[in-house]
Amino acid sequence: MNGKFRKISKKDLLIGLDRIINDGRKLAALTRKGEKVLYDYVTKSDEILMQYIPTVLSPKKFFLPQDEVILEYTTKGKVTAKIEAESMVLFGIKPCDLHGIKILDEAFAESNGDPNYLAKREKSLIIGLDCSRLCDEKAFCYKVNAQNITTGCDFMLHNTGIDFAVTVYTEKGAEQLDKYFQTEIKSENILDDFNQAKAAAFSKFGTFKQLKQLPEIFENNKNHSVWQTEGDKCLSCGSCILVCPTCYCFDVADEMALNLKKGERIRRWDACMLNSFAVVAGNDNFREEPKDRLKHRINRKFNYLMKKHGESVCVGCGRCVRACLVNISPKTIAETITGELSTGG
Amino acid sequence: MAKPKVAFFDFASCEGCQLSAIDLAPEQMLDLLNVVDIVEFREAISEKAAKYDIALIEGSITRDCDVPRLQDIRNRSKVLVAFGACAHTGGINALKNFQKKEDYQKAVYPTDPLKYETTVTRAISEVVQVDAFIPGCPINTMEFVRIVKNLVLGKRPDIPDYSVCVECKKNENICVYEKGMHCLGPVIRAGCDAKCPSNGGYCYGCRGTVTKPNLHAQKDVMQKYNLTFDQMTDQFKLFLQRNREVFKNAG
Amino acid sequence: MNSNNKLNIKPKDENLYLPEKATITKIKNFTDKELFFELELQNNKPLGHIPGQFIQLSILGIGEAPISISSPPGADNKFEICVRAVGDVTNKLHSFNVGDEIFIRGPFGHGFDDSIIQKMYRKHILFIAGGIGYVPLRSLINKVLKEPELYEKISILYGCKTPDEIMYKEEIAEVAEMGKNIEFLKTVDHGDENWTGNTGVITTLIPQVKFNPLNTIAIIAGPPVMYKFVLISLINKGMPKSNIYMSLERRMKCGVGKCGHCKMEGIYVCKEGPVFNYADIENNEEVL
Ligand SMILES: Cc1cc2nc3c(=O)[nH]c(=O)nc-3n(C[C@H](O)[C@H](O)[C@H](O)COP(=O)(O)OP(=O)(O)OC[C@H]3O[C@@H](n4cnc5c(N)ncnc54)[C@H](O)[C@@H]3O)c2cc1C
Ligand code: SF4
Ligand code: SF4
Ligand code: SF4
Ligand code: SF4
Ligand code: FES
Numbered sequence: 001m002n003g004k005f006r007k008i009s010k011k012d013l014l015i016g017l018d019r020i021i022n023d024g025r026k027l028a029a030l031t032r033k034g035e036k037v038l039y040d041y042v043t044k045s046d047e048i049l050m051q052y053i054p055t056v057l058s059p060k061k062f063f064l065p066q067d068e069v070i071l072e073y074t075t076k077g078k079v080t081a082k083i084e085a086e087s088m089v090l091f092g093i094k095p096c097d098l099h100g101i102k103i104l105d106e107a108f109a110e111s112n113g114d115p116n117y118l119a120k121r122e123k124s125l126i127i128g129l130d131c132s133r134l135c136d137e138k139a140f141c142y143k144v145n146a147q148n149i150t151t152g153c154d155f156m157l158h159n160t161g162i163d164f165a166v167t168v169y170t171e172k173g174a175e176q177l178d179k180y181f182q183t184e185i186k187s188e189n190i191l192d193d194f195n196q197a198k199a200a201a202f203s204k205f206g207t208f209k210q211l212k213q214l215p216e217i218f219e220n221n222k223n224h225s226v227w228q229t230e231g232d233k234c235l236s237c238g239s240c241i242l243v244c245p246t247c248y249c250f251d252v253a254d255e256m257a258l259n260l261k262k263g264e265r266i267r268r269w270d271a272c273m274l275n276s277f278a279v280v281a282g283n284d285n286f287r288e289e290p291k292d293r294l295k296h297r298i299n300r301k302f303n304y305l306m307k308k309h310g311e312s313v314c315v316g317c318g319r320c321v322r323a324c325l326v327n328i329s330p331k332t333i334a335e336t337i338t339g340e341l342s343t344g345g
Numbered sequence: 346m347a348k349p350k351v352a353f354f355d356f357a358s359c360e361g362c363q364l365s366a367i368d369l370a371p372e373q374m375l376d377l378l379n380v381v382d383i384v385e386f387r388e389a390i391s392e393k394a395a396k397y398d399i400a401l402i403e404g405s406i407t408r409d410c411d412v413p414r415l416q417d418i419r420n421r422s423k424v425l426v427a428f429g430a431c432a433h434t435g436g437i438n439a440l441k442n443f444q445k446k447e448d449y450q451k452a453v454y455p456t457d458p459l460k461y462e463t464t465v466t467r468a469i470s471e472v473v474q475v476d477a478f479i480p481g482c483p484i485n486t487m488e489f490v491r492i493v494k495n496l497v498l499g500k501r502p503d504i505p506d507y508s509v510c511v512e513c514k515k516n517e518n519i520c521v522y523e524k525g526m527h528c529l530g531p532v533i534r535a536g537c538d539a540k541c542p543s544n545g546g547y548c549y550g551c552r553g554t555v556t557k558p559n560l561h562a563q564k565d566v567m568q569k570y571n572l573t574f575d576q577m578t579d580q581f582k583l584f585l586q587r588n589r590e591v592f593k594n595a596g
Numbered sequence: 597m598n599s600n601n602k603l604n605i606k607p608k609d610e611n612l613y614l615p616e617k618a619t620i621t622k623i624k625n626f627t628d629k630e631l632f633f634e635l636e637l638q639n640n641k642p643l644g645h646i647p648g649q650f651i652q653l654s655i656l657g658i659g660e661a662p663i664s665i666s667s668p669p670g671a672d673n674k675f676e677i678c679v680r681a682v683g684d685v686t687n688k689l690h691s692f693n694v695g696d697e698i699f700i701r702g703p704f705g706h707g708f709d710d711s712i713i714q715k716m717y718r719k720h721i722l723f724i725a726g727g728i729g730y731v732p733l734r735s736l737i738n739k740v741l742k743e744p745e746l747y748e749k750i751s752i753l754y755g756c757k758t759p760d761e762i763m764y765k766e767e768i769a770e771v772a773e774m775g776k777n778i779e780f781l782k783t784v785d786h787g788d789e790n791w792t793g794n795t796g797v798i799t800t801l802i803p804q805v806k807f808n809p810l811n812t813i814a815i816i817a818g819p820p821v822m823y824k825f826v827l828i829s830l831i832n833k834g835m836p837k838s839n840i841y842m843s844l845e846r847r848m849k850c851g852v853g854k855c856g857h858c859k860m861e862g863i864y865v866c867k868e869g870p871v872f873n874y875a876d877i878e879n880n881e882e883v884l
Contacts, residue, residue, distance in 0.1 A: 038517050056517045066515045070613050073656045077697055081611040109605050111867075112852045118607040222881055235562045236555075237531040238507055242514040249856030252849045256494055256657040258376040263657045265613070269515065272856060274507045275557045278847055284820055286846065286860075286882060290559065296861070296882075304862025323514065325522060325531060325566045499691070500658060500684045 005186045006166040006177075008157070013164060016181035017045040020089050023180075028062055029091040030055070039090070048092065050159070052135050054322065058097050058245030059090055060104055063120045064269075070116055070252075071265035082264075085119035089176075092129040096141045096317040098152030100245030101126065103309055105152075107248060125176050128156035132194065133201035139318035140331045142205035146315040147198075158194040165191045210338050214312065217338055218303035222295065226336045231291025233326040234273070240320035240328070241271035241297065246305075246313050249277075272296055298333050349398035349497055352384040353428075354418055356411050357438050357466070358404030362429030365483040366401075369490070377490065380497055396421050399496055401428040401479075405438045406467040419473040424496055427469040428489075430482035430584055434553045437482070439466040439586035468587050477502035482551035482584065485537050505535040506556050509548045513539035521547045527572050527580060532558035550584045612852050615654045615699035621674065623694055626763040630680045630728070631690055635698070637673040645669055647736035648707025648843055648871040652851040653677070653685065654699040661685040662848040662866070664732035665703060668739040678731045678763060704851045705870050708736050708815075712841065712871070716740075719813050720749040722805065724826055726798050726818025727756055730763055732843045732870065733817050741771065741778065749777045751805045755798030755818075757785045781805070798822060802829045809835035817843040824884050827874065840874035844883070 008016070021027050021043065028041050029048040037053045039062070073079040093101070108117040131147055141147040149156065154173030157164040166183060168174045177183065210217060241247045251270040256263035270277060273293050278286040287293045301314035314330045321329045335341040353363055369377065377383075384397065400422035406415060419425055430436035441449045442465050454461050469475055479492050492502045505511075509530035513520070521528045521542050528547040530539065534555050541548050554560075567577045622634035637643060643651075645665050654660045661683070667676035681690045689698065721740060725733050737752060744750055752771065756762050762782065772780040781801045783794035794801065798818070814835060816826050823842060830840060846858040846865045853867035860882040863869070877883050 035519060036517055056514060056519070071615075075656065077617065077656070079615060079617075079656065079699065081614040083607075083611075105605055108854065110853070112612045112854075113606075113608045114854055115607050115611045115613065118605050121605045122607060233562055233565070235508070235510075235531040235559050235566070236557070237510040239510045239514050239531075242511060248854075250849070250854070251857075252660065252855065254657050254659045255491070256498060258373055258380065258490055258494065260380055260494070260497070260657070265660075267855075270855070270857075271507070271511065272859075274511070275555070276506045277857070296859070299861065307862065323520070325520075325569075326562055498657060499688055 005188070005190050006168070006183045007160075007163045007186055007190055008166055008181055008183045009163050012182040013157070014045040014048075017048065017089075017091060019180045021045070026086055026088040027091060028059070028088065039092075050092070050129075052092075052094055052129070052131065054135055054139070054318065056243055056319070056323070058100055058243070058317065058319065059093055060097075060100060060245050060248070062088065062090060062124070063101075063104065063117050064108075064248055064250075067266055067268045068116060069264045069266050072262070073265070074262045075260065081115065083116050083119045085116075085123045087123045088120075089125045089127065091127045093126055093153060094129060094131055094135075094317075095149045096139070096146045096315040097245050098126070098128050098149045098156075099146045099311070099315040100317070102152040103246045103305075103311075103313055103315075104248055106309055107305075125172065126153040127173075128153035130156055130158040130194070130198070132159065132198045134205070136318065138321040139316060140321075141316035141318075142202050143208050143331055143334075144211060144312035144314060144316050145207050146312070146317075147202060158191060160190060160194050163190070165194060167191070208334055208338060209340055211312065214302040214334065214338075215304075215307045218299050221337045224337055226333055227291045227295045230328050230333060231289060231294045234290040234294055234328060235326060236273055236275050236290050236293065237325070238271035238274045239323040239325075241273050242269060243319040243323045245315060245317055245319070246301070247271070272300075294328070298330055301330055302334055348380065348382045350384055350396070351381045351399045351401065351493070352397045352422075353401045353403065356402065356404030356415070356432070356469075357407040358429065358431045358436070360403065361483045362403050362431075362479075362481075365486050366428075366489050368486050373490070377493070381493060397423070399424045399426060399493070401426045402432050402469050403428045405431040405435045406469065406472050407438055407464060408462050409464055410462070412472055415469070415472055424476045424502075425469075425473065426477045426479060426492065426496075426502070427475045428479050429484050430480060430551050430553075432469045433478050433480045434584055435466045435468045435471075435587040436551075436584060439468075440582065442466055442586050443582065466586075471587070478504060480504065480534060480552035481537055485540075488536050507535050508555060509533045509535045509537070509539050509542070509552075511535050512537070513542045515539075516543050518542050522566075522570055527567055527570060527577075529563070529580060531566070532560060532563045549580060553584065554588055612701070613850075615652070615660075615701045617697055618700050620692055620694050620696050620698065623692075626678065626765075627761050629682075630678055630761075630763055632676065632678045632763075633689070634674055634676050635700070637675075637700075638697075640673050642669075642671055642673055643675045643703055645675070645703035645735075646707040646709060647739050648732065649703040649705045649735075650732070650851070650870065651677070651700045651702035652704065652848075653679075653689070654701070655685050655688050656699065658688045659685050660701075660849075660851075662704075662851055664735070664843075664870075666731045666734040668735050668742065678728075678734075680728050701851065705866055706868055707871050708841070712873075716813050717746050718748055719811055720751070720807050721747050722807060722812050722814045723750075723752045723754075724798060724802075724814060724816045724818070725752070725754050726822040726826075727761065728763075729816075729818030729822070729843070730754055733815060734764070736815065741774070744774075744776055744778055747777070748811065749807075750779070751807070752778075752780045753783075753798060753801040753805070754781070755783045755785070755801065759784050759788055759791045779805070797825070799825050799829050802826070802833070807833075809833050809839070813839050813841065815841045815843075820845070820884075827884075836875075837878055838873055838875035842872055842874060843870045844872060845870065 031047045069082045108114040154170045156167045249270045250267045252267045305313040427433045495502045512535045526547045529550040530548040533550045534552045617638040618635040621636045624632040650662050650664045652660045653663045663677050681687045787795045849855040849857045851866045853864045858865040861880045
């Protein structure tokens with residue numbers, strides 16, 4: 001932006017975040033709760049962890065909660081749509097998760113927009129926090145180029161050590177940045193150092209060699225032996241799906257109150273790795289074996305949805321790898337299918 | 346529409362599940378009683394009420410004389426529900442099945458072992474047809490309420506058929522395997538909101554397995570996390586004696 | 597600012613999960629398990645569907661189920677469905693009476709749109725319906741029967757397990773009598789003492805129809821096992837895959853391409869289907 005660079009001091013950042021809270025807006029950020037580290041609402045900026053520790057769940061839960069009431073009704077036949085959307089700020093979201101949010105935005109905005117997701121999303125401000133190095137050995141964002149973003153948040157902070165450089169992505173971001181945060185305008189490129197350090201930290205990692213061709217390669221490998229061998233190991237526990245920032249399948253169920261006078265329609269996270277996911281009348285199961293379900297899940301990431309979104313739908317956050325007790329990993333599967341693994345790439 | 350008549354019956358059990366069922370807030374209790382007629386506990390015990398719409402059976406079958414009593418209840422009930430782990434899987438009572446009959450008879454009545462009439466412990470579904478299951482040791486009160494509602498509304502009394510890990514992840518727990526413990530969660534039926542792993546414990550399988558557990562994989566996981574075969578079957582033991590698949594496949 | 601940021605995440609005015617009220621205006625007993633319902637939308641607007649589309653039928657407190665619209669498009673606010681009682685929603689619906697209210701969302705899905713109908717003109721139309729598969733095809737069948745002169749010939753093949761399972765009996769009898777370029781063939785897997793017609797699975801009817809495979813459009817719906825065998829016999833007769841349309845069924849929760857339950861590989865049956873041209877999905881391993 002016309003040679004001008006913005007920076008914000010650590011102190012001013014915390015002051016700004018507290019202003020957001022004092023303004024009565026909800027602020028969610030990385031925080032500690034007992035033994036857990038997770039994204040959750042905080043009441044003061046000093047509860048926020050600036051150093052990223054991978055979380056079990058991704059920030060998608062703020063837009064697509066685990067359980068969400070979508071309708072309320074009475075037995076007399078009065079039905080109302082329920083949308084709980086509050087003005088909210090999400091702070092400290094990492095590049096992989098920002099890619100995840102972008103993919104969910106596209107999926108939920110498509111044709112018939114999902115009213116609940118979009119309402120929550122519209123009322124949110126997303127502040128990214130860039131990574132200067134890989135968060136752990138399970139993460140593989142670099143394989144799909146998800147460590148860098150071009151969209152997905154309103155503004156992004158880059159930790160330069162003493163200060164944070166700011167990149168603004170949206171008008172809303174620019175406006176809210178000015179509203180809450182004291183920033184300084186610099187003429188020299190304060191991002192350079194950060195970018196160089198980041199590039200150095202990631203230099204030893206490369207993308208999948210045939211990243212762009214993955215859909216085609218997966219399409220041609222529906223009968224690869226990896227599906228059987230990895231599928232046999234699979235517990236069908238569903239953990240990989242629940243933790244994934246880009247999985248969004250859900251189940252819908254009606255629940256009456258105990259007085260049977262009113263009720264709710266609820267949608268809940270569901271998981272295509274579970275045996276019951278594709279069962280239809282007559283107990284026909286369209287994906288009977290774990291290998292069929294695994295093939296479906298991984299093809300959604302690197303084939304079916306990759307075609308639609310124009311980028312890998314696995315963002316390499318590594319959550320499923322951390323969660324899987326039997327070490328099934330999209331990275332290993334992709335490397336096996338592309339032949340990278342055996343050639344030592 | 347007359348309110349469905351609901352009765353509780355108990356066989357070998359601690360009656361903890363019955364207590365869990367009525368562990369409702371007063372207004373919820375009133376709502377429940379507006380929806381169903383709970384036949385007085387005493388009436389149920391003396392078995393005076395002729396027919397029941399919903400019979401909730403707590404406990405497992407451990408004596409020959411239990412069988413005709415259970416069959417009689419079955420004949421007089423429209424819907425029969427196995428209520429709690431003892432009824433659903435045999436529960437803790439089935440632990441004795443791992444021992445010889447003489448041994449546990451002696452253990453209970455050292456002076457007069459034969460006084461104790463006993464058979465292999467069985468789950469309710471091994472003796473009569475069961476229409477619905479409410480698993481758990483103890484049962485989950487909200488699940489009990491939901492099943493009763495479903496039956497009253499004419500919906501299938503479905504319970505989740507996916508792993509405890511699903512609920513555990515939804516709660517954002519750190520997996521207990523990362524904390525050096527072992528857990529049966531991946532093969533056990535959810536519905537308890539992953540109560541044990543969410544509260545410092547691990548899942549020991551009180552709700553029984555999902556329909557298609559991958560027991561080979563579960564065994565590999567346990568071994569990978571340094572649990573010997575004996576220790577592992579011991580973990581499966583507590584609630585899964587009647588699930589022969591578990592021992593066949595684990596062995 | 598980045599141009600990629602143009603994605604519109606503004607919620608739409610209409611809530612696609614909010615159902616509308618409809619009243620049951622007629623119920624007919626078809627078979628032991630299937631009932632016919634005529635429904636009237638309370639907003640007084642026509643449903644605005646095309647043949648092959650479906651609705652999400654809700655019963656509050658019970659749930660939702662995808663149900664095909666079995667009447668042809670009409671100008672009034674009434675439409676028809678036929679429902680087999682198999683589970684929560686469908687059993688409950690069977691306990692309802694004329695005057696009772698239900699809720700619907702829709703119409704949803706890709707049906708027999710204009711481009712397909714155009715392709716059918718002057719062709720021999722071969723409908724192949726197994727069991728409840730007659731229901732999703734009936735909307736199109738009745739539309740076609742309204743103007744039979746637009747088509748070279750219309751053959752309707754209908755197979756059921758037993759004679760008791762045959763639906764729309766009176767209507768079918770009338771169609772069979774229409775003559776002209778219309779033929780109607782029935783078969784049952786197992787006949788009873790009163791049954792004098794064909795016995796055998798539906799594929800046994802195919803050789804009884806004279807058709808030029810290149811000038812015939814086949815339209816298929818039925819239970820999952822049926823498709824494979826019907827496809828084999830049609831293709832063996834030399835019919836091009838692009839002349840075959842099928843209406844498919846999957847588990848559905850949302851009906852609008854979000855929940856993921858209906859997926860066949862990358863295809864959302866609720867949105868891109870339930871009507872498909874076979875040539876478009878022949879390589880999809882999850883179809884059959
Ligand atoms: C596009 C489309 C059009 C359709 N058109 C019609 C139509 O016109 N008429 C018609 O009668 N039907 C139609 N169907 C089928 C109908 O939608 C299903 O029968 C529907 O699911 C019934 O809903 P339900 O609530 O009554 O049954 P459910 O209670 O959902 O049960 C349906 C069946 O699925 C099984 N099932 C459900 N959930 C599970 C689970 N978790 N695990 C194992 N089994 C399970 C049940 O055992 C039962 O047999 C159509 C389906 C589709 C996709
Ligand atoms: S987490 Fe692993 S074991 Fe569980 S369903 Fe996913 S791939 Fe299978
Ligand atoms: S598939 Fe695994 S690594 Fe990829 S985005 Fe999902 S959770 Fe992250
Ligand atoms: S603690 Fe147990 S239930 Fe939770 S994720 Fe780990 S294995 Fe599954
Ligand atoms: S976590 Fe396992 S042991 Fe604990 S209540 Fe649930 S099913 Fe029972
Ligand atoms: S039914 Fe939900 S995506 Fe098709």
